[in-house]
Amino acid sequence: MKKALLSAACLGTTTVLAQVKDSLQTKNVDEVVMTASRKKENIKEVPSSITVVGEKQIQSQLTVNSDITSILQYTVPSLGTNSGQTSNSGQTLRGRQVLVLIDGIPQSTPLRNGARDLRTIDPSAIERIEVIKGASSIYGNGADGGIINYITKRNKTDKKISGTSQIGFTGQPYGGTLGVRASQLLSGKINKLDYTLSLAYERTGYTKDGDGVLISPTYSIAKMDNYNGLLKIGYDINENQRIEASYIGYSSRSDLNVGLKTGKYSITPTSGEGIGKGLETTPQGTPKNHNIRVSYDNKNLFAGTSLNINLYYQDFKTVYGYSDTFFNGGQSNVISQKKGARFNLDTQLWNSPNSQGEIIYGADILNDETVQKLEDGRFWTPDMSMTNIAPFVLAKIDLFKKFTIKGGLRYENIKVNVDDFNTLSTLKSDGTFTQSIPVTGGKLSYNALVGNIGVRYNIEPYINLFGSFSQAYSINELGRILRTSTSETIKSLETKPIIVNNYELGATGQLSSWLNYELTSYVSTSKLGASFVQSPDRALMIQRSPEIVYGVEGFLHFTPAKWIQFGGSYSWMEGITSVKDDGDYSAKINNSRISAPKVLAYVQARPIPTLSIGLDMLHSFQQNRFEPNAKTGLYAYGEGYVPEYTVFNFKSSYEVNNNWRVSLGIENLFNKVYQPAISWWTARDSDFTNALGLRGTFMIEYKF
Known part of the structure; x- marks a missing residue:
């Protein structure tokens, strides 16, 4: 452990917090990352802030909640708190949208952001999560606030077969809440061929708040069947060449049939009322997310040069609940297909004892076809087909280690091709419907040169400095802009892309043999950002205006003895905008993007070698950044007052022997009745819902 802590002093990222805190037996804190530069590299060489959530921490969090959005809110300081729903609306990274990847395959739908991209894989299939914080152009469109890359599990043994079997049960102290979960991991190696197979199934029960009342069925995770499958096969052609193919399939569908009892914002929560009153004809959730990837690696293509090729395909569909805001009502969906290729070449320019130089170059090709429709076939957005070709080059120099x-x-x-379409007739605040109009599509073209530069100086164990400038380029929410069109042609709409400039400074180090720290500050600017705002008839629309987002985050990690460790993190941000584009940044970006300050704290102990116990705390501070309308007394969307709340989670595990382990986790340990932040900032009666009450998870694990 001492060796691990000494090496952790040089990391310069929140990786120490993520990697160390949930395992008192961590042996490899200096883990390599792939997402930051599209190749494996030591974290000590990365001049920007990264969080790596390791496998042991994922497993520890999984004993409390299998929802990946919950795992992320407890492990990534600058990520917004989760909604407790199938939607990850409001869970922005540093106040901007994040690009979600699985093994480098894009899961986000920036052409029409449906806020379902975080929940596209079961955590049992994930080896680690790499989070690049701040604008990034490394993987293309959509990474305004950063990148979250789920790295799936791989074979780590020379055995022909090994595996882990898990079965678990969840429940609340109320009837009907029992859920079941099972997963199976198999992996092995036979001569030059290795394989990994991961299967998971979960059936959730009804979800109830701390008073035992059914939580609102809107975007509910209750009565949901979740399936996940991973198959990865690799073949080592020789010591330098390897080919690998993988398939990942995910599906979540709810058969919840609970009526909606609409409450009153800030007074009475909206809840479920009785069985058999739901209006959905199609189960809401994400019925399919298929990912296929084939990669080829050659470590010695020619002198000093390696090659990596990735070909991928994604087929995604998500379905939302019933809404009467459309003429005749209905359920909407987002359907997206992506086909792409990535070509990476890495050439070592020189490699001496005191310095190294390399250049990484190649190209990305992506075709993204996205549409939002109603389940009855009516188009809410037109068919959009985006083709993105992006050559890149990256240089790296290491001096004196x-x-x-x-x-x-x-x-x-x-280039984006937009089909002709008719806008939907939607309900206005006065009870009338807008008139449907025909819109002529066409072709949109965008070109830009974006860049990044960063410096890192590992001075001494107690002080390491890093700073960077990076840019992101995205065509975000084009579909939402098009679907609210009042023009008969797309050429008159404001569809310019978002270019974000991100500036970051940070310091990290080890002040003593038992204390690690990090402090990071950042500023991101965009000449033309995109935010949800409320129109006069209370419909949502996209506001395009200049923006500045800035903030700080940091953590402390203490290990006073071998058997105990504790620590925490703090994050704060603010966002301002110039609504009139006159340079007067007097308006604030609303709370749908700028999340409240957040404190994460934890304590982890191993009183005896076979028993591990821990406690996590999340404290979300209040947000009081806007005033209600003077005449109506109502807040606009995204501007609602958000009170503070604190939640504790308990987790424990006991190793019966080398093969068997049991664990017990308790979410919302003190059964607190509260509303998540999204319930407040939306400022809507229907969205004002309570959070989940106390829920326990018991799991049995067998390794062989």
């Missing part, structure tokens, strides 16, 4: 310089350029060449 202390000083790292990285810089790169990426040229975005994007």
